[in-house]
Amino acid sequence: MAKPYKRYKRGAGRHVQLPEWLQASEAWATLPPGPRALYIEIKRRYNGSNNGDIYLSHRNAAAALNVHRNTVGPWFRELQERGFITMTQPPHLGPSGIGKASVWALDELPTRNGKPATKQFMSWRANPRYKKSRSER
Secondary structure: OOHHHHHOOOOOOOOOOOOHHHHHOOOHHHOOOOHHHHHHHHHHHOOOOOOOEEOOOOOHHHHHOOHHHHHHHHHHHHHHHHHHHEEEOOOOEEOOEEEOOOEEEEEOOOOOOOOOOHHHHHHHOOHHHHHHHOOOO
């Protein structure tokens, strides 16, 4: 028989983990809120074994983040430039003429084909214009 205080506890379910070392990086600290939300959405689709095979189109990302589909394009580019994500397969038309979404890999984790995590975002440095405080502007 289950203990009365544990009767309703069935686990917290899935969650997205953002390690402290990632959040402490300069690339993350200077990242605007939109690309951060997109990164979390990409990471939400990571199931523990599909890094390098994470499907997410601009349209699906826009629907998940409740923004226009033209808004997320620069966010994907920003995450790629800073080294958080890598496109493993570009979008294309399938054999039947139906579009196929982009396939992504998180650079903080090893990919499923055995490539180690690159963690390129750890070596990213901001332009001097990002480092100015509000009083200096």
